[in-house]
Amino acid sequence: MEFLRPATWREALEAQANHPGAVPIAGGTDVMVELNFGRNRPPALVDLTAVDELAEWSTVDGEIRIGATMSYTKIIAELAEELPGLAMAARTVGSPQIRNRGTAVGNLGAASPAGDSHPPLLATGATVEADSVRGSRDIRIEEFYLGVKRKALEPDELIRAIRVPAKRGPQQFSKIGTRNAMVIAVCSFGIALNTLDRTVGTGIGSAAPTPRHAGDAEEFLAGNLPWDDRDPVPDGVARRFGELVADAAVPIDDVRGPARYRTHALSVMARRTLGWAWEEYRCA
């Protein structure tokens, strides 16, 4: 196995193009597990951590641009204000060691339905920047996930960054696990209120073959929240929102929990996170 450590983004793209089957590696917290178990034997690894700029974030046209090797630890420390939903999700990932190495872009690369970054990225309408020697393109987050561990990247493409609109209202993230830390999601939920144009974003994790929106729930809620007078969310609205979120999921039974529990938990998380987000809006 070849180990390539490009020093610039251009070299990285060339390495990826010139080594068919090469696997990019950021924090390695997924890649190394796969290698250890012998599930994957790539001809080459392209280590992106020597491309310094990728570990940083910047603001571009009202969007936060998260570099491909920026760790969860850094997201929590530096982006809690701008991207509270993603920072909350990052805080639930693994252990401190995993958060020090692991990245949100790696989470996208792995494209596991259980990845914790997905719900907040979906809820906020993020964009994935895919690059190759052939050029670059933007992929809307909801078009990125194709199936279990399958994603809309060509073999020679690398993700350079994720762009996430800066906070336009309260955001929340909630995740079910059977222990209180260091746990893969049984299911998860993210919500982002856009108080400027009065829309709602959602993201469901670990309850369908891919992370997904709860479209009907978003529409229903946007139309039924008391945006003007900032009253408490009527019970019926919160309950209906929870039901619609649960309806959007197609969970399975597996070792982590039965489908019916996932559906139930999603509706509870949806109601609660809405409550917290709305409370923040009311008090703002």
Next chain:
Amino acid sequence: MTAPTNLESTTSGGVGDSPQRPDGTRKVKGEFAYSSDLWHDDMLWGATLRSPHPHAGITAIDIGEALATPGVHAVLTHDDVPGVRYYGLDHPDQPVLAIDRVRYQGEPVALVAAEHPEVARRAINKIGVHYQVLEPLTDPRRAAFDASAPRLHEHGNVVRHQPVRVGDVQKARAEADVVVQGEYQIGMQDQAFLGPESGLAVPAEDGGVDLYVATQWMHVDLRQIAPCLGLPEDKVRMTLSGVGGAFGAREDLSMQVHAAMLALHTGRPIKIVYNREESFYGHVHRHPAIMRYEHGATRDGKLVYAKAETILDGGAYTSSTANVVGNAASLGVGPYEVPNVEIDAYGVYTNNPPCGAMRGFGAVQACYAYESQMDKLAAALDMHPLDVRRVNAVSEGSKLATGQLVDTPAPLAEMLRRLKNIPLPDPTDNSDIRNLPGGVSNTTHGEGVRRGVGYGVGLKNICFSEGFDDYSTARVRLEVIGGEPAALVHTAAAEVGQGLVTLQAQIARTELGIERVTIAPADTQIGDAGSSSASRQSYMTGGAVKTACEAVRASLFGRAAARFGLPEEDLSLIGGKLISARAGVLVALADFLGDEVIEEVREYHHRPTTQVDPTTGQGDSHTQLALCVHRAVVDVDVELGLLKVVELSAVQDVGKILNRTSLEGQIHGGTAQGLGLAVMEEIQLSEGKLRNPSFTDYLIPTILDMPPMRLDILENADPHAPYGLRGAGEPSTLSSTPAIAAAIRDATGLSLPRVPVRPDDLTPTS
């Protein structure tokens, strides 16, 4: 010469102190050498092919392609076992390599030795095994009672049925004002040690083999390994390597015979290291149990009878199932006085993974059932759960269900009183979500959270029971090194993380009044130490070291008495000096010893026990009994079924605190393992196959799951034990599980007959 003053305190690091563990810093820094770190320059790597089927016949094994792989030095099957082809802890029924049938998923079928671990791993996949898949027997109740079930072993599917009969339960039923019943279940828990099965086998010039492995009991390994290799025991020399946890899982053999076979066959040292997934297949687990209990009591809470049927799933092979059944039977009603008892405990064979020793050993399962029953009884009588336990509590002078007299302190009522007096924790501080169910996963800010309180009481036998001649051996050598008196302590006892190495040195310091003590590596060049299990090593190997030190001291005093013309009874060793009660300091020990070396080897046996009667279960089967009681406070998010154990308090009687730091560690650790069983730890099976053989999905508690503990440790000495100590490694594992389950029941009002309790057991969807 001056008269001695305050000489007691001049030897530090002795019994009662908490000296630092010699392995502590290295373990924390990652510098400690575990068995998986062993290395030999020209070694080969061994790998094991395992059965993918829980039950199948084997019609042929084709090794040609694997053997032809470059870098492969050997491919071995059952045909290549040099000696006896079966081994077993109690009963040799487990094939070294499968012969014509496999009885569990993961059963070893063939071995490969290769230049590189990767080559070995790939080569095992090139071995062609022709299986004829058979229907697996996975229902333990069926195994116990259905004669039409497939027979997994010649003698049938029941390993042991142990009844216990006292009085007349039929008659007593009529006297009961209340009767409570329940069926309880325990899932399959794993020991989940961190250091996987591993070791190194080095072929020796004399045709024998030197084995470096992480194990719990070298001599019982040796007694199984040597016959399989067709070698006399003295040609198989074992040395203990760094053990990364055990909890019972290393009591059975794993890679020992396999590595030795490959080493003898290739003439090269062989290293075998299981990875995490293989480790789940490579060791026994805790017996899952199905337990039907019925208790009858008078209106004031006095038990009049108890009836129990317990089925323990032993999986494919015998391992220690018979002894686990023995505990589940003899301790089946716990530390309560019950005048009429009818217990039937069964251990059975199935095609589930083999089960054997795990911390608590049969007593854990029983404790969960009888404690759940005590809570049911309290509820039925509208009594406080502690009161119903108190009115039935054993004490010194009580009789166990086996008829055995409790002849040492057993102050259960007092322990319950003390537990009640421990202040309850404050209400949850919701401002930090780490305090709430779900923690940083941010599932509640207080919504749906209800608090519950529960209690648990456990009774554990310490040391080996049922007539086993249980002993340990120690060699102690006293000599002057670099002008200082120094002792060397040598045993075959396994340090598995519990702190035995530290304790052995403490004992030598106290007994010999010196500070410099070295612990020799544990190996089989000395007599048996017995297993590091059954909470027995402080008692047994501690006892052996103490006895050997006493012998060294006696020999020394004999010489000193002659030289100084003083009576031996007058002499003592303190602070490196020989002291006379009358005459004060006689001489520095170093000067007195000069070039002389005093060395003694002693065996230490505990009070003999008897077998129990096969039909009535009566007998004095235990040598020592230990009690622990827990109170659990749990916050449950009743809408999501997530929970946070807020606090665990425990009262345990240990007879004598030998090392408070180690002791508290044992109580914390045992409690955490009980917490794991209560709320998360389970090997999930489907038709005999493991569904979660990894730490991604076999969850053990983290620091955010395990709460702080308040401990109240009592020291009511057992006069039969060294220093009056009572084994302390296991009791806390028993009582924490039912205490937590009870607290969850208290918070939710649900009956929760099964542990581990899962979120979906607690939510309206189930």
